[in-house]
Amino acid sequence: MPLWQIDIHPAPEQIDRMGLQTADEIHQLGLGDNLTIAAARGYLVEGEISDEQAQQIAATLLADAVTERTVVGRLSAGNGNGSLEDPLSEPPESLMESLAEKGIEEQPHLVHVMSKPGVMDPVAASTQGALADSGLDAGAVKTFRKYWISGVDESGLEAVCRRALSNDSIETYVVGPLHMDRLGVGSQGEFELVRVPIRELDDEGLEKLSKEGQLYLTLVEMQTIRDHFVQLDRDPTDIELESIAQTWSEHCSHKTLAGRIHYRGPSADGTPGGDERQYNNMLKETIFEATQTIRRTLGDNDWCVSVFKDNAGVVTFDEMDHVCFKVETHNHPSALEPYGGANTGIGGVIRDPMGTGMGAKPICNTDVFCFAQPDITPDELPPGVLHPRRVIQGVVSGVRDYGNRMGIPTVNGAVYFDRRYLGNPLVYCGNVGIIPVGMEEKEVKANDLIVAVGGRTGRDGIHGATFSSAELTSESESLSGGAVQIGNAITEKMVLDVLLQARDRGLYNAVTDCGAGGFSSAVGEMGEELGAEVWLEKAPLKYDGLTYTEIWISEAQERMVFAVPESKWDELQDLCESEGVEAATIGRFVPTGRLKLTYQGETVGDVSMSFLHDGRPPVIRDAVYDPPVTTSLSIGKRAADANRKTLLGILGSYNVASKHWVIRQYDHEVQAGSVVKPLVGPQCDGPGDAAVVRPKLDSYRGLVISCGMNPHYGDFDTYHMATSAIDEAMRNAVAVGADPSKVAILDNFCWGYTDRPETLGSLVRSAIACQDMAVALQTPFVSGKDSLNNEFSYFGDDGEKQTIAIPPSLLISAMGQIDDVRTAVTMDLKEAGNVLLLVGRTRRELGGSHYSLVEDEKGGDVPQVDPLYAKNVFATVHASIKEREIRSCHDLSEGGFAVSATEMALAGGLGLDIAIDDVPRDDVGEDSQPLSAAEVLFSESNTRFLIEVEPTNVDAVVNRFASAGVPIARLGEVTSDGNVSIRDGSESILEVNIDEAKAAWQAPLDWH
DSSP, X not given: OXXXXXXXXXXXXXXXXXXXXXXXXXXXXXXXXXXXXXXEEEEEEEESOOHHHHHHHIIIIISOTTTEEEEEEEEOTTOOOSSTTOTTTOOOHHHHHHHHHTTOOSOOEEEEEEEOTTOOOHHHHHHHHHHHHXXXXXXXXXXXXXXXEESOOHHHHHHHIIIIIOOTTTEEEEESSOOOSOOOOOOOOOOXXXXXXXXXXXXXXXXXXXXHXXXXXXXXXXXXXXXXXXXXXXXXXXXXXXHHHHHHSHHHHOTTTTSEEEEEEXXXXXXXXXXXXXXXXXXXXXXXXXXXXXXXXXGGGOOEEEOSSSSXXXXXXXXXXXXXXXXXXXHHHHHHXXXXXXXXXXXXXXXXXXXXXXXXXXXXXXXXXXXXXXXXOGGGOOTTOOOHHHHHHHHHHHHHHHHHHHTOXXXXXXXXXXXXXXXXXXXXXXXXXXXXXXXXXXXXXXXXXXXXXXXXXXXXXXXHHHHTTSOEETTHHHHOGGGOOOOOHHHHHHHHHHHHHHHHTTOOSEEEEOOTTTHHHHHHHHTTTTOEEEEGGGSOBSSTTOOHHHHHHXXXXXXXXXEXXXXXXXXXXXXXXXXXXXXXXXXXXXXXXXXXXXXXXEEEEEEEHHHHHHOSOOOEEEEEOOOOOOOOOOOOOOOHHHHHHHHHHHHTSTTTSOOHHHHTTSOOSGXXXXXXXSEETTTTOXXXXXXXXXXXXXXXXXXXXXXXXXXXXXXXXXXXXXXXXXXXXXXXXXXXXXXXXXXXXXXXXEOSOTTSHHHHHHHHHXXXXXXXXXXXXXXXXXXXXXXXXXXXXXXXXXXXXXXXXXXXXXXXXXXXXXXXXXXXXXXXXXXXXXXXXXXXXXXOOOTTOHHHXXXXXXXXXXXXXXXXXXXXXXXXXXXXXXXXXXXXXXXXXXTOHHHHHHHHHHHHTOEEEEEOTTOOEEOOSSOOSOOXXXXXXHOOOSSOEEEEEOGGGHHHHHHHHHHTTOOEEEEXXXXXXXXEEEEETTEEEEEEEHHHHHXXXXXXXXXX
16 A cells, blocks of 8 residues: 655744754753754555545644645655655755855754554554544554754764654664655464473573563562472463463562561661561551551541552542542653653553542542752763653653543642662652442452453553563663553543443443553453453454464553443443444453463463462562661851852752642643642742642532652651651641541552662561551551662673662652632732741751752751651641631741741742741750751751731630640741841841742743
8 A cells, every 4th residue: 555654844934843842852961062953743644545635634634734834755665865856855944044054064864753663653543543534544654753953973863863862662763764665563473372381491491581581570489380380280371471470570469568578677766676577468567457457446437448459549528429549650661761651650540540449530640750860961871771851851741641631630749859760760640539439349240241441452561560570771771662651541531431421321340440461460350259261362453463462461551341241231332332432342250260361262371360369479578677877967057148048059959949840731720620739829839738629519528639758868767758758748738728637648669679688678667657657647548559679770881780779769648638628728928917837846857858968968867757746736737727717838848947938938929027036946866955046947857837827816826736735936927028037036047039039949940
């Protein structure tokens, strides 16, 4: 069939934004300065299409006639010579004119960039569908980008193409014109049943098979599989081995945290090795047990509905509906292909509430990212690592595009920076859903049909689950490209529309999402208690040529699996057709206790469910933790100008700086339920503490979404890192009005290589902290996820192996509730003349603080939490907000008191005239000297708030806190002069103008 190339350029009078952006990105990556670049996008269309039709497609379907121009040509394997006579290779006139003005005569380099065969191309798929709707026969469509680049030599061009224009995980580039005459990505292959001769392998052979087959199983696990098939007197087929590997992967089974662990760590008084424990299932005996303890305490008032047994945790909301929450990680794929990894990370977590119970409606998204600093120079990058700036831009774009296109607001999040995330960026994505009361349970029944709904199956995501359980290396980009998926949000939105209608019409008995492990995990989990038989040839495919094993383990996106009574199948099929969603029966749940897989009538796999889910040998680990010895850190007397310089340095540091460049790319207004947005204040540019969402527009009852995390504290003690993260998540939620007696929390542990006892020990200690803190605060964990082995290895110039391990990174996400969203408050100062008060105790806690980071100071005491005291503080602040006594409220976190006060002022466009004379100061550590003024300014002690109160309410508020035993200090007044003035007695200790402070705060990530 003819193959047409359609190039789409900016119209002559239009700015080439893509070219300018590309030149800027190349400059930012340090790959070339003063490059002149023109860019175009394009389509390759294969089909029985005439020249006239191709021109019509270009002009009316693919391009905007007002702002764009098109060039259409027919390709063949030998056409195109790159000369000016070739219209598809001819540089735009605007580029040639620009080069002439610069006196440059040489021809620019022509580069095409397109996805590799088999990689999902959502725009191409939509185009092919639109052509079919128009009655045109397009057998295949592919998109590409093309660039004309001047100002770089041949060697520099290769670096630009490889590191700036394309990503080898999913894309290929071609220098010069395209020479091709077809787009076929697959052909029908011959069926061949493959058996793996595992019975004859020794230990070395088993380890080799595990690594080269990308199974990533331990030797003991491989030995268990071998012994199982020895007992069966046969070798496994490839699909059986893959099914076991997917089910037993760290990603799917959480085998380390749910394994047997002998832990030895410091006792409560700090004695090394004084706390010794034996866990048979560490997660169950810490995180899960905390929730069970709380539920027993609540008794008849238990508001947990479904926890740790479904895709998302479910709690009560009102008489008609429950709400659910899930946060996932998608780290390894995002390290290789930031856009696709983050895109499918948010798409995958949206499917978790969709697959919870009988299906929940997604109402809002959250995201938290951890990156290396974007100002790292290219020559500092290890081999195989993408530049942090490129990772940041790709990740943010991926989350933005998916959430916005699905019509789900992104309402809360955070961004953290640390050089140790260079090889392993962390991408946490979360989704909240609402589900009718009575729909929270599901049950697969015998003889239900297995129905796949949504996207087709391709090679994208092969070995994604097992790959996520492995350590990344400099070779991962080329070896594991198949582990990266590309999402299509429009398809998922259509699946959601079908799911909600089918749920309300009672057309299925159970549903789950098709995520890690693809069909192997979804069907395997749904049929665990019953049994299943799957007819793999029935699965709709994106293209020919997939083997039966690839069909089974592919992680192609936007797929859900339903258990459908045969009597309801016709109605469900009609519903899917009416919404343009593909559905196919691919098997049946049968009461055999076995997973049977067939392909074209032949059995290719037959495994007992008991071995698949319960046959994995328990992981037995030793865990040892001794917090590093730290030195004391104190701050002596400092001049006001030195404090001002430190304050501006903290405000201008990447971790504290405004994230408006990220936030403003997200739609946080869609669905019309956002009450408190990510940016607040009169100019909508202040850092909000938490989101408030009204999920039902006929009710004022709302949800509060917040998070807490500080990896730097983990360098001192992961126990206090964990309790501080929970405290921060609670502070943020309470600061906007959440009721602290009904806050559900989620844990996401991202750690390094836990085969090392000391690394695992640091994780266990944080889990113990989570248990202690949750029980004390009565905040149950309802869901969670871990991501281990987040390390990157490469060989340095000296030939020695180098490893970059992430810092211990625990994200705590919180979902609170608020009776009436009209009582919610924000952190921006509201009115001159109001009074500012400080709630809580300030201690000499500078370990891991932003003061120490900016001033390059070492040591100090890491902030600690008194849980029972914190519970009292949270309840008192909430009571005051509920009574509408507080005009604004802001928690004290990164940077401490000085940063929080300045943030309130710059967000409100007002000033402060305050003194710290009456601030309660608790000394900790061996140094019993009173806290200095600078220590009050920059300490990061937990459980503290700044509150703004009208003068007439000050006495009532002070009395409320005093009667509750909560320290509170009157600081001074809100002013209209735009300056933050802080005194200690009569001495000025800090003076800063809010315009100057805002400029410093916004500058680092003020990208365009």
